[in-house]
Amino acid sequence: MDTRTNNVSLGDLQGIVGEANAREANGSDEIDGVRPSFVAEPGSVEELSALMRFANDEGLAVAPRGGGTSSSLGNPPRELDLIVSTARMNEVIEHVPGDQVVRVQTGIRFQDLQERLAGSDQMLGVDPPERAAGATVGGIVAANSSGPRRHRYGTIRDLIIGVTVVLPDGTVAKAGGKVVKNVAGYDLGKLFTGSLGTLGVIATANFRLHPRPEAARTVAVELGDSAAAGQAAQAIMHSQLVPSAVELHWGEGHGLLTVLLEGITPAAEAQAEEAEFLLKGFGETRTLSDEEVDDLGPYAPPGSPGSGEEVALKIAFPPAELTGVLDSTLGACSRRGLDAPRITGQAGIGVLYVGLSGGDEDARVSVTEELREIWVRRGGSVVVRGAPLSFKRRVETWGRWAPGSSSPAA
Amino acid sequence: MGMASSRLVDRMTEILGPEGVISEREQLRAYECDGLMNYRVIPEIVVLPETAEHVQRIVRYCHDEGIPFVARGSGTGLSGGALPVESGVLIVLSRMRRILEVDIPNQRVVVEPGVINIWVSQAVADEGYYYAPDPASQIVSSIGGNLAENSGGVHCLKYGFTTNHVMGAEVVLPDGTMVNIGGGKAPDAPGYELLGAFVGSEGTLGIATKITLRVVRKPASVKTLLAAFKDTEEAGDAVSGIIGSGIVPAAIEMMDSLCIEAVETAVHPGFPQAGAVLIVELDGPEAEVSSQFDQTIEICEKANASEIRIAQDDEERALFWKGRKAAFAAMGRIANDYYVQDAVVPRTELGATLKRISELGSEYGMRVANVFHAGDGNLHPLVLYDNDVPGEAEKAEDLAGEIVMTCLEHGGSLTGEHGIGRDKMKYMPKMFTTEDMDTMQLLRCAFDPHHICNPGKVFPTPRLCGEKPGPFHMHPVQKAGLAENF
Numbered sequence: 001m002d003t004r005t006n007n008v009s010l011g012d013l014q015g016i017v018g019e020a021n022a023r024e025a026n027g028s029d030e031i032d033g034v035r036p037s038f039v040a041e042p043g044s045v046e047e048l049s050a051l052m053r054f055a056n057d058e059g060l061a062v063a064p065r066g067g068g069t070s071s072s073l074g075n076p077p078r079e080l081d082l083i084v085s086t087a088r089m090n091e092v093i094e095h096v097p098g099d100q101v102v103r104v105q106t107g108i109r110f111q112d113l114q115e116r117l118a119g120s121d122q123m124l125g126v127d128p129p130e131r132a133a134g135a136t137v138g139g140i141v142a143a144n145s146s147g148p149r150r151h152r153y154g155t156i157r158d159l160i161i162g163v164t165v166v167l168p169d170g171t172v173a174k175a176g177g178k179v180v181k182n183v184a185g186y187d188l189g190k191l192f193t194g195s196l197g198t199l200g201v202i203a204t205a206n207f208r209l210h211p212r213p214e215a216a217r218t219v220a221v222e223l224g225d226s227a228a229a230g231q232a233a234q235a236i237m238h239s240q241l242v243p244s245a246v247e248l249h250w251g252e253g254h255g256l257l258t259v260l261l262e263g264i265t266p267a268a269e270a271q272a273e274e275a276e277f278l279l280k281g282f283g284e285t286r287t288l289s290d291e292e293v294d295d296l297g298p299y300a301p302p303g304s305p306g307s308g309e310e311v312a313l314k315i316a317f318p319p320a321e322l323t324g325v326l327d328s329t330l331g332a333c334s335r336r337g338l339d340a341p342r343i344t345g346q347a348g349i350g351v352l353y354v355g356l357s358g359g360d361e362d363a364r365v366s367v368t369e370e371l372r373e374i375w376v377r378r379g380g381s382v383v384v385r386g387a388p389l390s391f392k393r394r395v396e397t398w399g400r401w402a403p404g405s406s407s408p409a410a
Numbered sequence: 411m412g413m414a415s416s417r418l419v420d421r422m423t424e425i426l427g428p429e430g431v432i433s434e435r436e437q438l439r440a441y442e443c444d445g446l447m448n449y450r451v452i453p454e455i456v457v458l459p460e461t462a463e464h465v466q467r468i469v470r471y472c473h474d475e476g477i478p479f480v481a482r483g484s485g486t487g488l489s490g491g492a493l494p495v496e497s498g499v500l501i502v503l504s505r506m507r508r509i510l511e512v513d514i515p516n517q518r519v520v521v522e523p524g525v526i527n528i529w530v531s532q533a534v535a536d537e538g539y540y541y542a543p544d545p546a547s548q549i550v551s552s553i554g555g556n557l558a559e560n561s562g563g564v565h566c567l568k569y570g571f572t573t574n575h576v577m578g579a580e581v582v583l584p585d586g587t588m589v590n591i592g593g594g595k596a597p598d599a600p601g602y603e604l605l606g607a608f609v610g611s612e613g614t615l616g617i618a619t620k621i622t623l624r625v626v627r628k629p630a631s632v633k634t635l636l637a638a639f640k641d642t643e644e645a646g647d648a649v650s651g652i653i654g655s656g657i658v659p660a661a662i663e664m665m666d667s668l669c670i671e672a673v674e675t676a677v678h679p680g681f682p683q684a685g686a687v688l689i690v691e692l693d694g695p696e697a698e699v700s701s702q703f704d705q706t707i708e709i710c711e712k713a714n715a716s717e718i719r720i721a722q723d724d725e726e727r728a729l730f731w732k733g734r735k736a737a738f739a740a741m742g743r744i745a746n747d748y749y750v751q752d753a754v755v756p757r758t759e760l761g762a763t764l765k766r767i768s769e770l771g772s773e774y775g776m777r778v779a780n781v782f783h784a785g786d787g788n789l790h791p792l793v794l795y796d797n798d799v800p801g802e803a804e805k806a807e808d809l810a811g812e813i814v815m816t817c818l819e820h821g822g823s824l825t826g827e828h829g830i831g832r833d834k835m836k837y838m839p840k841m842f843t844t845e846d847m848d849t850m851q852l853l854r855c856a857f858d859p860h861h862i863c864n865p866g867k868v869f870p871t872p873r874l875c876g877e878k879p880g881p882f883h884m885h886p887v888q889k890a891g892l893a894e895n896f
């Protein structure tokens with residue numbers, strides 16, 4: 001056992017967060033095979049601060065946890081003594097519909113928040129797939145998780161307007177505020193976005209909201225090859241349509257590009273018609289029924305729990321290079337004897353999630369390194385989002401990126 | 411003031427040539443302040459780099475010699491952010507004005523920091539694109555300055571601020587290291603979101619030498635109206651009504667009667683005589699704009715609009731906007747001097763805040779004109795005064811200070827777009843605790859451990875890095891008697 005936790009007893013933690021809210025860790029608390037000693041669930045910013053200060057004084061290695069859907073993002077923890085769960089900090093602190101702003105404790109589940117906001121015909125404009133697995137708002141911020149609608153609304157870093165964070169030494173600090181426009185002080189909310197719990201725990205967060213669209217239409221085009229995919233995506237990007245999402249779904253040898261158009265009903269309909277017109281030169285087009293849309297999404301992207309893939313990559317690239325990304329990925333997989341990969345992602349933004357399966361580990365490592373070699377050189381990145389431990393030990397999670405860049409996080 | 415040390419001049423001349431160095435006192439005066447003229451400091455030397463490598467060499471020298479430096483773009487900042495440091499180097503980026511790349515397939519434009527905001531839109535206009543953040547100073551302010559201030563504009567309500575449009579930057583750090591932060595053409599660069607922290611850091615974390623911007627497609631349809639109301643309260647009701655109905659307008663701007671009067675005198679946009687006017691612009695897909703525009707008209711009528719004018723063409727639309735964008739400058743027509751305040755309140759607090767501002771104006775016996783970004787609660791009260799009347803300038807500043815405190819009391823912020831700079835440092839403790847500011851300082855110290863990059867800005871009690879929180883230390887600017895205590 002880790003010697004440092006020898007000095008700490010469960011009782012110490014229960015003394016801070018209450019008897020019912022700290023326990024010994026078990027197998028389900030492991031992160032990449034590393035088992036912590038304890039799990040504690042503070043119920044307030046004050047308790048969280050006291051807990052962090054205690055852990056700091058005792059030299060405990062801490063990992064914050066929200067819904068636990070993305071805990072294995074990043075490199076395996078070097079050490080881990082205590083999991084600080086935000087599960088009990090799940091209140092909406094303030095929602096003034098007229099301000100289109102919400103303030104929450106970050107342990108609130110994203111779906112719960114979204115349902116609450118729907119009551120006022122508002123929404124937080126992100127739709128990360130992890131939400132279906134119980135992701136919390138804090139986890140989504142810490143992992144900078146995003147989904148199809150980032151095409152229109154950006155990612156959570158574009159919507160976060162204020163935070164309260166608890167630093168590893170227990171310091172409670174806030175930045176930003178509850179107004180949508182604000183340049184007083186440094187924007188620590190953005191700095192903490194995607195920091196994967198390495199800078200401290202995000203305790204509360206404030207967001208700008210959007211009105212919920214009245215109607216949605218999804219237009220799809222069947223794509224015979226990668227060239228058509230690139231052209232179709234460009235046609236939508238440079239049109240005057242205002243899609244909420246432009247998604248590529250690539251299976252064996254062919255794909256589907258879906259364009260989500262939202263707004264008031266006549267506008268969604270008019271835009272859908274225009275989208276079909278723009279897309280019909282690239283393949284067979286149709287408007288998807290609600291059931292077909294449900295079948296496609298909220299889909300489990302490669303790497304999400306239960307998606308079955310061995311290795312899940314996220315490739316970020318200049319969006320005009322969509323065809324090249326598809327070609328290089330499909331080519332590398334077939335040359336190294338992997339199955340045809342499952343690919344989904346935001347074609348208009350330049351993000352594809354790729355699931356590698358089949359072949360042996362050597363082959364999967366080679367494909368990852370080959371893609372990295374190409375896409376880092378072309379200004380992008382290839383990140384390992386999910387993989388067996390043996391793979392993670394061989395391939396650096398974040399990869400190198402463009403020379404001169406700042407260095408990697410967790 | 412001591413003449414710039416000849417060593418400093420020699421070294422800078424070696425890097426930039428004589429035409430890139432200004433060290434004569436009379437010429438230095440041109441750089442003693444930015445758009446906020448209350449504070450003036452003559453720098454030791456002004457340098458005008460032409461390349462990123464120049465900037466790097468200048469900064470490296472400053473770092474090695476422990477000389478403070480301040481970046482300056484076009485000098486239009488309104489919070490004293492580009493105020494020089496007396497014993498320091500002012501690095502003016504206005505010779506770095508090349509648009510390096512226009513990449514329409516990826517919807518990106520790569521520029522040097524001195525490029526003027528409007529040039530970006532002009533460079534992509536033929537392709538049907540534009541750069542969305544449009545500060546009223548867009549024909550003069552630089553992209554580097556916009557980035558440092560996270561500038562907003564009238565169309566930011568729908569399209570976001572500078573921070574939502576800067577995709578990457580090449581930055582010379584305060585030790586002279588050059589790094590790329592953000593993805594640039596590709597999204598989601600791995601690692602910490604340093605770009606989000608750098609944008610809006612008011613020149614305190616380094617100097618941006620190359621900036622990748624996102625440009626957006628021009629909307630299919632644009633409709634603009636101007637509505638006149640009895641007073642700002644009724645206009646405010648219309649604003650709430652529009653936002654509350656689920657419409658996200660491209661812009662909603664409000665001007666009060668004093669402002670209308672000034673603008674009419676200055677640029678004659680033909681605004682109706684009223685207690686308040688709103689300019690509302692909707693853009694996007696045709697079907698959406700036309701339906702929501704009708705709805706907007708209805709809402710304005712319900713809020714008792716006395717007159718609604720609809721821009722019939724681009725020319726009339728431009729005239730509405732000319733009136734709005736001339737507002738600050740037009741104050742010169744109705745007052746000798748004016749003080750521009752910039753503060754924010756939650757949208758639902760607009761009415762109550764405006765009422766309090768008007769009461770404060772009466773208490774002080776001073777006129778306050780209001781022109782503001784109503785859609786996002788960003789107020790710009792303009793306090794009018796006469797510098798020739800002894801004590802008026804101080805009184806105006808006090809009133810402006812009370813106004814910003816009122817905004818804080820209503821749940822708002824010290825600044826929506828003009829920044830803290832030198833001007834509002836003293837108010838930072840009203841909005842942030844010592845712990846909040848110390849945490850922000852951790853970031854600053856990580857970038858600038860020797861405190862040479864735009865020192866004496868943003869934080870009222872700058873601690874030396876590594877120093878434990880404790881009593882306030884006098885800043886060199888204060889020591890030199892250049893600034894009163896906070």
Ligand SMILES: Cc1cc2nc3c(=O)[nH]c(=O)nc-3n(C[C@H](O)[C@H](O)[C@H](O)COP(=O)(O)OP(=O)(O)OC[C@H]3O[C@@H](n4cnc5c(N)ncnc54)[C@H](O)[C@@H]3O)c2cc1C
Nearest residue numbers: 483484485486487491546547552554555558562613618827
């Ligand atoms: C008439 C008028 C109207 C205005 N309207 C608006 C408005 O609508 N919205 C708005 O947001 N602002 C507005 N402003 C304020 C001002 O124009 C903006 O803050 C603008 O972004 C400043 O740009 P600049 O190039 O003049 O920067 P400067 O004033 O030269 O510098 C501003 C700050 O940026 C730093 N800086 C400059 N270049 C760099 C760089 N390359 N890297 C790092 N730091 C740098 C400086 O150190 C300083 O702290 C207005 C100003 C005026 C005078």
